[in-house]
Amino acid sequence: MPTQRIDVIDGLRGLAILMVIYQHGYSIKAREVYTFFTGGYPWILGHAWMGVGIFFILSGFVLAMPFASGRSKLASSEDIRNFLRRRAKRLLPLFIFAAFVSYGFSMHAGAPQTRSLLLTLTTLTMFSKTNFFPLINGPFWSLAVEIWFSILCPFILAYMFRHNVVRALLAICLFSLVVRIAGTYFPFSNLQVNPVKDSVFGRLDDFAIGIAVAIAFVKGKLPKWGDMHAFAGICLILGTAVLWDSQLQMPKFATAFFNLGLQAGVVLIVVAALGSARFTQAVLSMWFLRLAGAMCFSLYCWHGLLIGPTMQANPLKFQSIVSFWSALVVISCFSYRFIEFPMKSAREIFFLKKVSPDSTASKLSET
Template identity: 30%
Template sequence: MTQSTRPAPPNLRIPEINGLRGLAIIAVVWHHITIALAFHPPLVLGVSTGLLLLNGWTGVNLFFMLSGFVLYLPYAAQKRQIRNTTDAWTFYKHRFFRLIPLYYLVCVTAVVLSGHLAHADRGMLREAFAIATFTFPFHHATFVPASNWALWSIGTEVLFSVLFPLLAVLAARRGIKPMLIVALVLSLGVRAIRALDPPPAGPDWIADALLLGRLDEFVIGMALAAAWVRGTFWRIPTTRSGVLAVLLLLAACYGFDRCISRTISFEWMAILNNVFDLGLTLLILTLLNGAPWLRFLRWRVLQLPGMACYSIYLWHLPVMNALGLFKGNTQPAFMAAALLITLFLAALTYRFVEFRAAPDWRALFLFKSPQPVLTVTHEPQPEHEPKLQTPTVTL
């Protein structure tokens, strides 16, 4: 039967997205704790648990994907549009005041806490200048700043923000699918080439810091947002998709573990990243399909760190450095102090810097009434209604 209506997405918030970001920030912080502890994963039934306990860095993959989802969601729903340079500058202004004030606050604090100013050399001064001018991603010697290594991915996020208006226009004019295909091919090619001569450890300058090898993750997030708004995302039984997602994530983590230990060729990292991203995509689709077993992502203990993940991400390494965790001060008291101080500073800057203009602080800390449960029932919307209702998430 022909139907002259189009599906309207449910007018609901998606607290589970905040919960996913909470898992991502917990994974990244845990990853840096394992570095400080020189952690060796135990064997369980003769099998190493390293694939579960040493791959917290993959939280960055999830961050990038969710950034694409959250940023594009209001544009996919036509709540916002980029039609001209004025719209683009409005977007840039919003992103600048969303990201940069906290960036500079933490960077100045990190440089002071690092103690490098007392013995500043040419390299330190060059890094400070690169951070101050936000040019650190563009040089191989500064893209991972010594005072706060986590800034490399902030640089990647900002580069995506710079590119976002162009991507939004291309998606509107050419469609999201062709752009997704181009991004997948481009990023895989860049990762494959860079894997031929990988860095000893950590992110790669070209593939990671300069966005080229990570663009696909952002565009996957954009494609998921578009599919969610239009009600065209892949509907499969949530148990089946959830199991497949977990299997893909575990397989990728096992491969990462083997590549990093050089048990297998490092070149496999390029395609394993696609396997991991496919697992994340299926996980998000499972969530959007209303899987009841993913409702734990609504727990406040996951949503709150997810909502404040930018503050936590920027603060945790400077605090760990200041307390000497990477110099052997890994006693339980130091570890607990680092976590508590990080959470305290993050809560302050989340409220008074990130969302300084928020009229109701209680909503920022989820002291409001419970949010409705995510559903995937899409009621038909008459064609003459020009506005779509869209689920909203914390931007």
């Protein structure tokens, strides 16, 4: 089955992975430089980690597309098993390979994290306070959430298809909001992300929103929003970052609602990009962004291992830039080509066929 892609969705995933890499490799230095030169507080510069939320929403969108279009079915237990087999084939080879390589890094450092490896491979890190950010590779926390969503996805899709989509979406959003409110009182070292608030149950609404947008897209019910709506979405995301900067002046439970701003912002951008936002479409359709989006799984797996203390201390130093990006690109290209898509040609996966949203509505398969 040939894979058809929506160029603007790949481009948005490309922006999301660049946000995450900036967060882990450059945000600390950027905040320090801003404060040094201005003497002011570095608003919004430390919250590009919200790119993970963008990934979650887009995952729901992409996984729902074949079912929303009727190209794939969830009519039987065999359909569910086939879906889970495809997701396992898509996610697990690189996930397992990268986990063992990460474990090798910990052994090389003289502190082998065997327990973390086992928790990572079983995705039980999501339920661990000490290993929620896996000690072998911290960014793997979101991959555990992604895998758990993949397990729940066919049941969520079936629930939404059998009931009114809006009512089902509201029920899921309310459930996740309650989980996040409870999670705000969970003591944890990280003020933004924790094992309760950001478990698959606390972030299930991200995926469900993506599913709902995909269903509306296929049915032709999305409004033809333009570039001003995309700009409004960007403003909502930036406003959410300001809220995170102000969280210490708010009640704890307030942070549970911050994700709503991110979700609304992403939906505005996605709907505008799938509609009539020509400038937004042109930006998101740039080849390098689309390729970064197509390769985001590989880029995500490796960037955390390659960002070390030396790079974080001097991320803008020429040597740091060359060594980090050359290593990241080479390793990611290798795993993208030979682990993620070993049966496809290099030309097919690196020189992506550009397609329009309208021509893809009934053709997109899981990627």
